[in-house]
Amino acid sequence: MKSKFYGPFVRMIKKTVRMVTPTYSIIDFKVFDDPVVYISHHQNMFGPFHALLWSPIHIHPWVLHVFSDRKECYKQYSEYTFSERAGMNKTIAKLIAYPLSFFITNLINSLRSISVNRGSRKIIQTFKESVTVLQKGEDIIIFPDIDYADASSKTKALYEGFLLIDKFYFKSTGKHIAFVPLYVSKNKKTLITSEPIYFQDGQDFDQQKSKVLEKIQASLNQMAKDCED
Structure with missing residues (x-):
């Protein structure tokens, strides 16, 4: 039995949103006895939104660190997301970003998200925290698309850094962690998982990682x- 760790805020939001959005089936979503790392396709927020909304279990998402801090979140939305990316007037962008930053950070923290400090030495803390929750038997979900704004169903280039979880997990437990591709289908309105993908004993990590990444990508595209879709 998987533990439940979401805070009351996100539980309330999920219950409310599920009542006003199309239902997604979870009949092909496999829950594992051992902890796993689900890997899914971002699709410009489509993947994270539906995977976290309809998942039958609580999962720790990896989230860029700016969304865990209210001030950083406001800066991200006002100076980039709404102004540069969406082309909004800067004043309007700030007016929208301010209240939204409170909502987003409360939601992210209520999800018990794991902050990702990309390009920083703090990324080590991301892996340490990931191993801690995995050792508690809890699962993680990661959306490693390089072009996260690509809304197409095809999974393209992926960051490979997340695969280091296996290295940290193996060092702590002597076991390899399972990477489970999880696909959210727009056409079928369902969440689907495929077979777990593992690193192999006795083989160099750096030599294996490109093959593991290719298997994950191929599995997501086969499900699509x-x-x-």
């Missing part, structure tokens, strides 16, 4: 094809 099967769903006719």
Whole structure:
């Protein structure tokens, strides 16, 4: 039985949003006895939104660190997301970003998210925290698309840094962690998981990581094809 760790804020939001959005089936979503790391396709927020909304279990998402801090979140939305990316007037962008930053940071923290400090030495803390929750039997979900704004169903280039979880986990437990591809289908309105993908004993990590990444990408794209997305 997987533990439940979401805070009351996100539980309330999920219950409310589920009542006003189309239902996604979880019949093909496999829950594992051992802890796993689910890997999914971002699709410009489509993946994170539906995977976290409809997942039958609580999962720790990896989230860029700016969304865990209210001031940093406001800066991200006002100076980039709404102004540069969406082309909004800077004053309007600030007016929208201010209240939204409170909502987002409360939501992210209520999800018990794991902050990702990309390009910083603090990324080590990301892996240490990930190993801690995995050793408690809890699961993680990561959306490693390089172009996260690409809304197409095809999974393209992925960051490979997340694979270091296996290295940290193996050092602590002597076991390899399972990477489980998870696909959210727009066409079928369902969450689907495929077979776990592992690093192998006795083989160099750096030599394996490109093959593991390719397997994850291929699995996500095969599920998309099967769903006719």
